Amino acid sequence: MVEGVQVGWDRIRESFSLDPAIAYLNHGARGAVPIAVQRAQQRVRDEGETNPIRYFRDLPDRIAHTRRYIATFLGADPAGAALVGNTTIGAAIVLQSLGLRSGDEVLMTDHRYGAIAFTAERECRRTGATVRTVGVPLDADDDEVTATVTQALRPGRTRLLIVDQISSPTARLFPVEKIVAAAREREVPVLVDAAHVPGMLPVSVDSIGADFWVGNLHKWAYAPRGTALLSVAPPWRERIDPLAISWQQHSGYPARVEWQGTLDYSPWLATPTGLFFLRTLGAERVRAHNADLAAYGQRVVGAALGLTPEELPDPGSPRWRCASCRCPRHSDDLRGGGGSPQADRARACRRRGSDVVERPWVAAALWPGLQPPRRVRPAGRTAARLPAPTPLSGWPAQPAVMESRPTAPGGRPGGPVGRPRGGR
Numbered sequence: 001m002v003e004g005v006q007v008g009w010d011r012i013r014e015s016f017s018l019d020p021a022i023a024y025l026n027h028g029a030r031g032a033v034p035i036a037v038q039r040a041q042q043r044v045r046d047e048g049e050t051n052p053i054r055y056f057r058d059l060p061d062r063i064a065h066t067r068r069y070i071a072t073f074l075g076a077d078p079a080g081a082a083l084v085g086n087t088t089i090g091a092a093i094v095l096q097s098l099g100l101r102s103g104d105e106v107l108m109t110d111h112r113y114g115a116i117a118f119t120a121e122r123e124c125r126r127t128g129a130t131v132r133t134v135g136v137p138l139d140a141d142d143d144e145v146t147a148t149v150t151q152a153l154r155p156g157r158t159r160l161l162i163v164d165q166i167s168s169p170t171a172r173l174f175p176v177e178k179i180v181a182a183a184r185e186r187e188v189p190v191l192v193d194a195a196h197v198p199g200m201l202p203v204s205v206d207s208i209g210a211d212f213w214v215g216n217l218h219k220w221a222y223a224p225r226g227t228a229l230l231s232v233a234p235p236w237r238e239r240i241d242p243l244a245i246s247w248q249q250h251s252g253y254p255a256r257v258e259w260q261g262t263l264d265y266s267p268w269l270a271t272p273t274g275l276f277f278l279r280t281l282g283a284e285r286v287r288a289h290n291a292d293l294a295a296y297g298q299r300v301v302g303a304a305l306g307l308t309p310e311e312l313p314d315p316g317s318p319r320w321r322c323a324s325c326r327c328p329r330h331s332d333d334l335r336g337g338g339g340s341p342q343a344d345r346a347r348a349c350r351r352r353g354s355d356v357v358e359r360p361w362v363a364a365a366l367w368p369g370l371q372p373p374r375r376v377r378p379a380g381r382t383a384a385r386l387p388a389p390t391p392l393s394g395w396p397a398q399p400a401v402m403e404s405r406p407t408a409p410g411g412r413p414g415g416p417v418g419r420p421r422g423g424r
Contacts, residue, residue, distance in 0.1 A: 033223075071231070074204075076206060088113075091119055097241050100159055105124075108161075136172075161179075161183050189212070190210045193214065197215045205231045222275070
């Protein structure tokens with residue numbers, strides 16, 4: 001098969017194990033592994049059970065081959081790439097390798113992913129450094145974002161800037177090339193959190209120029225869960241240490257980072273099958289479809305909530321496949337019964353035909369984020385079930401991820417929906 005081959009809708013739907021009764025709109029949570037990739041992963045596991053000694057003996061070479069393949073796909077230098085379990089693990093490796101000291105600081109934006117913030121805070125507590133956060137308005141343009149972040153840098157004290165390429169809680173595409181260039185002028189290293197980038201956007205990691213870049217392949221590149229690539233610039237490579245020591249400790253980077261004894265490496269080794277699946281569908285075709293569908297969903301949900309087109313935020317790129325919209329606040333009449341406010345809100349949303357998974361952000365409203373995958377079509381939407389919103393009050397200022405739960409045959413609700421964008 002070749003790039004861009006036309007694959008019919010039914011065939012794509014049949015390529016996944018997802019419950020057909022649901023519309024899985026939160027693909028950015030943990031992705032969805034095609035059946036062909038699941039089988040490839042199982043074959044790798046079977047090899048390990050058939051002859052464990054030979055399997056583990058051959059693993060270093062197989063991992064290295066897979067790493068080169070994935071790095072090439074992402075436009076990263078294979079010599080500076082290392083496979084890790086997820087973006088948070090990659091960030092933890094970078095943070096503990098910096099040699100932070102008292103008086104140093106790590107700078108982040110308020111769009112950062114929660115687990116990355118926790119990781120930075122833990123390392124700063126251990127070393128006496130501090131974490132500082134700069135607020136970036138969601139409606140700021142690229143120049144304003146770059147200026148805001150740049151002005152917050154304190155050369156000589158800011159030892160690391162962590163910036164999202166695509167933010168998890170707000171679905172914002174950041175101008176990372178501009179930010180990295182500005183930080184380099186001030187001699188501030190940059191870690192780019194690209195958890196949602198591989199498969200989502202065409203990317204050339206080396207052209208970004210960041211000191212560190214890490215992205216997941218299990219969200220949008222159809223890899224098994226637990227697959228991410230960490231890319232490290234040449235000056236830093238020999239300073240990078242793993243979170244746990246293994247027999248490859250003296251083998252240098254990246255082997256000492258990748259090798260973790262009896263870890264299950266099957267997700268990594270099956271990832272080329274996922275990339276082949278993406279190329280078979282046509283990567284740009286998939287991106288264009290999903291970006292258009294996300295924009296469509298933003299308009300439909302926005303209209304159901306009484307929002308004008310001008311009130312719908314620009315996610316930062318016309319080809320970015322996640323979208324968000326501002327929700328009005330819910331009135332107290334939706335908060336009947338006992339339980340926590342979060343449980344009350346969830347029940348209220350279920351009565352409206354949807355599940356909402358809240359995402360913590362310091363914005364002054366709720367921001368549902370739509371992340372539809374290739375399997376979802378406008379014909380399958382459930383927006384008609386959304387009632388006109390009532391004036392809302394009393395809901396905490398947190399964004400949300402809205403996931404549609406269509407009605408299955410017989411009038412019963414569909415199966416479980418996707419989970420929050422966590423555990424990366």
